[in-house]
Amino acid sequence: MFSQSEENYIKAIYHLATVSDKGISTNAIAKKLTTKASSVTDMIKKLSDKKVLVYKKYQGVTLTDFGKRTAANIIRKHRLWEVFLVEKLNFTWDEVHEVAEQLEHIKSPKLIDELDSFLGHPKRDPHGDPIPDKEGNLPQIQKSLLSTLEKNEKGVCVGVNDTSSEFLRFLDKQEIGLGKNIEVLDKEPFDDSFLVKINGKEMTISNKVANNIYIQKN
């Protein structure tokens, strides 16, 4: 059994590993968890003893299979709770993360199994992120950042990169959300902004915004 703090480290390392593929550095973990490198060193020694990860001094860390399964399970809980909050308790997608950060640490296998069936075995959370199954398998979906699309390419919005409340509320205001059809009408070389049509409506989108929206092309 892991403490909340240990679980937060495991999850952070897992997320960092999905984007970097080599050993995760002490500093990267510290930044992600807004803690100090010295604290991270202490904790990764402990997690190494517990066979969650492999650690060699100055070399960064890599999760073991056990560590990956543990991480996937925490993420599964986090995302299922997010679905619950949105689908059943009238939360908006910008409100769920903070609460899910707490709920993901509740220990009860039955609870999470039952929650999963109560919600109808959802495949994705309110931000479009896939929900790992009980074995920790995480279905990867084919998606591209809007910013990488060429003129005249089109697709459906399937996810966001930035999940901050600020960004999500901005998307709400612009009526951009999961499932919306998006077509790149033009790209402006001057500031790399995009002229897009979203569900029939034309608008201009900054590069920063386009860099945080995932599209499944069609």
Add this chain to the structure above:
Amino acid sequence: MFSQSEENYIKAIYHLATVSDKGISTNAIAKKLTTKASSVTDMIKKLSDKKVLVYKKYQGVTLTDFGKRTAANIIRKHRLWEVFLVEKLNFTWDEVHEVAEQLEHIKSPKLIDELDSFLGHPKRDPHGDPIPDKEGNLPQIQKSLLSTLEKNEKGVCVGVNDTSSEFLRFLDKQEIGLGKNIEVLDKEPFDDSFLVKINGKEMTISNKVANNIYIQKN
């Protein structure tokens, strides 16, 4: 904001106060939380500083109004989660307590408000215990221990005193549960056992069991 540990102390003291009405002793708290008296002394000093309770050395403690409201809020969360687990997630009444002990510490006013309406503003938890409202008011119901009933008195089972899994599963096996009609047919002076009729079925019940079942007389 209180830590989980602080919340557990506050709740324990609140529960002890409902049965004792004078200052709650260090030892009583230690026993309830299966911790040591010295740990309790440390914690009640802290809770006294935080205006949760009034503490004078060697005199035991009393919750302030603020402390009582805080306790009622934790109990509200605990019991609403228990309802959720039974009503929505197929938990039995002997399985919910352990998980509710964790869920009661989740911090989110919106979560608990929404959960309350999602459940249809339930008045009692799966063990028959009343659910405090948002202001911390706890409706008291007129109930008597089955062991205090006289011959020929009858009523409805509305609660249990012992909420251990063992006792609850025993009740399930005997088909005793909330809402069942119970009539005392006879009392046996030799061992203070009871001959009762429960929903039409006659059975003998030990004094120990009768001491843990609440009846609303009719």
Add this chain to the structure above:
DNA sequence: AATAATTTTTAGACTAGACTAAAAATTATT
């Protein structure tokens, strides 16, 4: 290859919350 900059680890300190053992206060018993 040497030096500078950066990253990582170590050493030592702090807090919350727990514990044991001993001292002090209270309560019960003679």
Add this chain to the structure above:
DNA sequence: AATAATTTTTAGTCTAGTCTAAAAATTATT
């Protein structure tokens, strides 16, 4: 009223998790 038993507090220790400051190792730059 004195003594014994019990309860409560204090003093000191421990662990988990964090921090700062300094030392050590690695990486980048000249």
